[in-house]
Amino acid sequence: MRRFVIKSLLILSTVILLMIIADYYISEKLKDTHNAPGEIEVWNDIYNKNIDADIAIYGSSRAWVHISPKIIEDSLNLKAYNFGIDGHNFWLQYLRNKEYLKYNKAPKVIILSVDVFSFAKRKDLYELNQFKPYMLWNGDINKFTSSYDGFNFEDYYLPLIRYYGSMRGSGSVIKPSSNESLYRNKGYKGMERKWNNDLAKAKLEKKYFSINIDSDTVSLFNQFLLECKSNEITVILVYTPEYIDGQNFVKNREKIIKIYNDFSNKYDLLFLDYSDDNLCMQKEYFYNASHLNKKGSEIFTSKLAQDLKARTHNNVYKK
């Protein structure tokens, strides 16, 4: 029995050691990928402490493809970085904020792109591969992603388990590193796309769309604003342009915007709402109802930068 137990433990130790090595190797390879939508590039910048920004841009894909840090930098003469996370609402935008502040110098200003989906919470963990290289024993990633349909308990604590079954047919992890160029530029990507039929399809399926507001996410939003206040980080809420037909499609849009206005009043925050901007009427600047194309995003970012410039006084943005 002793012999069996000792041998089993030795083999188990070897297996665990190999799992740790393989985990490290695969994670490093995965970190080196620059596939769309480039989320891993942003996480790399966060965990490698590469971010030195005066202005941090937060939000979903609407932040990611709408606000160019370069235009902001050129106009305001301040360093900027776009943390927009594709397909996710404020719940995971907050995780990104938390990790960013943990490993990097805090910004002076956060431009938080809000929209009708910010307080919603999806069930699936969209683009879950982005978390894999960093999630082992990471309490924050565990805390904020475990409520989604994505990972199991063991994925957060046992090496290699989260890669089980995801490697077949993706031999790229054992191939030499690619020399692909970055997908995003300081977290931003202008989309050179033309208008698609997403809105038309959605209208065929439903007469209107109603967003479920997740109360936990609203509380988290409040907590975030309090944290920023105590850390003396200025938060600017921005409702970036949405194509007019898309605005009319969301039934409880006004109610959601009122929540942002209430937060703006409560914490004395600047809330720039571009819902009535001219851009919203011009389809050629959008590729779907809620996303500007590259040209549209550049026009919008310039406009945003000008608006911010007009309201700045000693780098302080107030209502």
Add this chain to the structure above:
Amino acid sequence: MLFNSIDFAIFLPIIFILYWFVTNNNLKSQNLLIVISSYIFYGWWDWRFLSLILFSTIVDYLIGINLSKKEKKKKRKILLWTSILVNLGFLGFFKYYNFFLDNFITAFSFFGTPIDVQGLNIILPVGISFYTFQTLSYTIDIYKRKLEPTKDFIAFTAFVSFFPQLVAGPIERATNLLPQFYKKRTFDYDKAVDGMRQILWGLFKKIVIADNCSQYANIIFNNSSEYSGSTLVLGAVFFTFQIYGDFSGYSDIAIGTSRLFGFNLKQNFAFPYFSRDIAEFWRRWHISLSTWFRDYLYIPLGGSRGGTWNKIRNVFIIFLVSGFWHGANWTFIIWGALNALFFLPIFITNNNRNNLDVVAKGKFLPTIKEFLLMLFTFGLTVFAWIFFRADNIVHAINYISEIFSNTLFTYPKYDQDDSKRSILILLFIFIIIEWYGREQQFAIANLGLKWIWPIRLAMYFAILFAIFWFGGQEQQFIYFQF
């Protein structure tokens, strides 16, 4: 709880440690631990159905004791039939109720009297077909005075619910397994190491072979009208390996796990795809079920005694019942009937016991004749599996007619990425390993035992690596649904 899950990977060592280090000095405690762990194992899936197992256990325990006390044949028969009705009653209700109802509705409609009866939303308890047959064998053996009933309720409960084989077999006989619960188990190093090897090979069969084959089998079967005849043949071959890897893999894990706890379960699969005729195939495929039907159905019906028509009738009954045991669908019944048709010619001509020994015993390669016989038998089983896998009979017939279209001799196309090559390479390696291990209890039982330990260890790690690398496509075991 699935064998191929993290839950089981944590559960097994805990039970192993408790079994050999905490309860090792007391047989009763060890048996009690087995009962508790078995109920946890089963309850992990759905604790509500534990009551069914417990009820079956109590009924058969009491009937067993009463059978030994009664001398009058009539009273003994009543007790036996009580056990049969209770066990088959549960099985019939959970597994076949909706099937019979649907067929009655169809039959009434056919004869112009449509009836409107709603089916029940019944969940099939995992493993009910397995543990039902296991407990039935206990009462039948006592009735036939082949076995003395046990008065040890814990040992009997452990026998009924023994977790390694509770949900998908092997279906153990009370004469083999129950006495093992009465004897003190001592740890046997060689047996335990052998058990570990068998578990490893079982996981490989399930995760690497079955789950990967299932991926393609599912694509091809679910979209069969879109594929060429040659691709459909390949789909059927993939399913043939899927079901073998899945079920024999489960049996290997079950047997290996039992050995860790000092138990010997019967071999359930003996390399059936290397059979030279269909009779040999059935001696090597799901042995515990085939022998169960042989002993408790075929022989009581008269077996091979009597006239030719009696023999034919008995063969058909046993194959049809075997098919029906697998599921409440006509496809399984047709599958059973097909196997009966394959079996009958060699049975009637008394050639069904020609190939009792393993093929090419002691030889490196088979003869050309043996190879062709194996290929032919394999072809028959592949053909029959089409009915087993198809959604319904129409699907199976369409699938077969598409096979025999003018696209049969075209290059099979079923995948757009490179992984199709890897699965074919894996299958080839698997067949080679199985061939060279065919004289053993499981393919890698002796593989590498004479090699120096670093190379042997490297082989085990290579298998582990393959399990990890190719795993994760599918989790459920097919036979859980039976």
